[in-house]
Amino acid sequence: MIPFNKPYLSGNELEYIREAVASGRISGDGIFTKKCHEFFETRYGFQKCLLTTSCTDALEMAAILLDIRPGDEVIMPSYTFPSTANAFVLRGARIVFCDSREDHPGMSEDSIEELITPKTKAIVPVHYAGVACDMDKIMSLADKYNLYVVEDAAQAIDSFYTNKKGEKKPLGGIGHLAAFSFNETKNIISGEGGMLVINDPQFIERAEIIREKGTNRSKFFRGEVDKYKWVDIGSSFLPSDIIAAFLYAQLEKLELIQLKRKEIWQYYFEKLKPMAEKSAFQLPFIPEYATNNAHMFYIVCDSLNERTTLINQLKSNGILSVFHFISLHHSAFIRGMEEEREMPFSDLYTERILRLPFYNELLKSDQDKIVNQLLSSIVCLKGAAY
Numbered sequence: 001m002i003p004f005n006k007p008y009l010s011g012n013e014l015e016y017i018r019e020a021v022a023s024g025r026i027s028g029d030g031i032f033t034k035k036c037h038e039f040f041e042t043r044y045g046f047q048k049c050l051l052t053t054s055c056t057d058a059l060e061m062a063a064i065l066l067d068i069r070p071g072d073e074v075i076m077p078s079y080t081f082p083s084t085a086n087a088f089v090l091r092g093a094r095i096v097f098c099d100s101r102e103d104h105p106g107m108s109e110d111s112i113e114e115l116i117t118p119k120t121k122a123i124v125p126v127h128y129a130g131v132a133c134d135m136d137k138i139m140s141l142a143d144k145y146n147l148y149v150v151e152d153a154a155q156a157i158d159s160f161y162t163n164k165k166g167e168k169k170p171l172g173g174i175g176h177l178a179a180f181s182f183n184e185t186k187n188i189i190s191g192e193g194g195m196l197v198i199n200d201p202q203f204i205e206r207a208e209i210i211r212e213k214g215t216n217r218s219k220f221f222r223g224e225v226d227k228y229k230w231v232d233i234g235s236s237f238l239p240s241d242i243i244a245a246f247l248y249a250q251l252e253k254l255e256l257i258q259l260k261r262k263e264i265w266q267y268y269f270e271k272l273k274p275m276a277e278k279s280a281f282q283l284p285f286i287p288e289y290a291t292n293n294a295h296m297f298y299i300v301c302d303s304l305n306e307r308t309t310l311i312n313q314l315k316s317n318g319i320l321s322v323f324h325f326i327s328l329h330h331s332a333f334i335r336g337m338e339e340e341r342e343m344p345f346s347d348l349y350t351e352r353i354l355r356l357p358f359y360n361e362l363l364k365s366d367q368d369k370i371v372n373q374l375l376s377s378i379v380c381l382k383g384a385a386y
Contacts, residue, residue: 004320004369007184008360010253014246023241030241030247031216039251040195044170046122046178048198050133050211050237051244055154055181055194057237059087062150062177064210064233066122068093076124076152078108078329078346084126084152085328096120099343100236103285104128105353109137116145124153125378127171130187130293131286132161135174141325142252144173149175153197156180157187158258159293176200182247187261187295188254190247193239195382203347210234259359261294263378267364268297268356271371297356299374305350306381311354313377324353 006180020032029283033051040049052058066073070092076084078097085095096115098107102120105128112123125133140151153159153172157180160168172178177200182193198204198209206220219225250257269283278284282300286292290314299305307323314321356370 002324002357002362002366004355004357005185006359007189007255010249010251010257011178012059012252013246016249017242017263020241020245020348021284026241027060028212028238028240032241032244032246033239035248036195036244036251040197042298044173045114046170046197046199046208047154048199048204050196050198050207051247052063052211053193053239054083054192054195055152055179055183056087057235058179058194058196059083059150059238060090060153060235061207061210063087063091063093064149064180065177065207066150071119072121073125075112075120075129077126077179077271078206078327078343079105079128079156079325079349080126081329082328082331082333083154084124084335085334085369086254088122091132093121094119095334097341097343097346100218100349102345104287105130105349106133109134111275112138112141116141116147120145120147122148122150122151123167124150124152125175126154126155128158129284129298130156130159130295131284132156132171132290133255133284134287135161135169136163136290139174139379143355148177150369151175151178151197153178154181154183155186155293155295156193157293158254159295160291162289170176172197172383173199177203182250185370187257187293188245188247188250190239193243206232213235219263257360258293261358264358264360264362265292265294265297267367268371271367272299272374275375275378297358298353299356300349301352307352307354309381310374310377314370314373317373320357321374324349325353326350338346 016147037049040046068091071092073096074093075096098111101108127136129195157169159171162168178197180195182190209232214230214232215228217228220287250318311321327350
């Protein structure tokens with residue numbers, strides 16, 4: 001059986017966990033947490049990084065930092081994971097969903113402005129598959145209407161955006177705040193885990209407090225106060241240093257991991273390109289301003305029935321493939337809370353995206369089996385012309 005995902009071990013995870021335990025401090029903000037923060041701040045120029053127990057927690061911290069309250073509106077794509085919306089719903093916000101682009105599952109940047117009202121407080125672009133949204137357009141709207149931007153960069157580690165000035169910016173380093181995921185399906189993992197990136201310095205001090213259950217505990221450990229107190233709302237958002245130790249072992253091998261993933265992605269692309277050129281399906285689109293961090297590989301099928309058939313046929317031949325998000329504007333929870341609007345491209349990706357197995361240890365022989373079975377199934381469905 002070829003699994004859809006297989007967590008990758010770089011080699012030093014267990015050794016670093018042992019070191020963390022031996023240090024005598026395995027709670028949050030230990031030696032490996034600090035190493036991870038330094039890695040991201042140095043490599044990508046992020047102003048301030050704070051590891052969290054999940055990307056969901058990082059998004060919830062962002063919502064608190066922006067002082068989201070009942071009546072505020074937050075614009076985000078419908079085609080995303082529930083955590084993107086949940087973080088702001090928990091603060092009482094009304095979610096205003098935006099359709100996807102015609103050429104990519106990311107949000108349609110040209111559709112955002114018409115959704116802005118006097119109640120709009122933030123825009124939350126999701127960099128789907130690690131491919132950048134057009135951040136020039138989004139940041140321009142944020143400046144024009146005095147809005148905050150929170151990048152949902154869950155899938156976007158080591159991916160970049162080139163702005164109109166020709167400057168290459170890391171995703172997560174453009175908006176006021178950003179959230180990353182280190183879930184076991186991501187490029188860099190710690191089992192569960194996430195990170196809040198703070199690019200606007202006005203949020204740094206409060207972010208530390210919110211992350212530490214609303215206390216000024218971080219200041220206490222730095223010797224800036226003689227005792228720590230409850231000073232704000234917050235929760236237990238910081239992870240154990242054991243999680244950070246696992247993560248740091250992965251970060252040390254980031255370049256090797258990324259090199260392998262890009263090789264796997266490109267092999268899929270080249271093998272499937274001839275059939276895609278016959279319009280049998282669509283391959284992923286990478287805009288010229290975006291880089292590809294090889295987070296996933298997917299095809300866009302012609303219909304829901306076709307995708308369902310392909311998933312079943314692949315599975316019957318020992319290959320696990322999956323669909324992805326269900327448009328949030330169709331969810332049972334949100335129905336009645338959000339005005340019904342048509343979002344044809346979000347619905348299209350909901351029904352037609354098929355994700356192929358993708359993990360670092362995926363062999364070319366396995367990819368050949370996947371591709372051959374996929375193409376064989378498509379020919380059976382569509383006919384010999386393909």
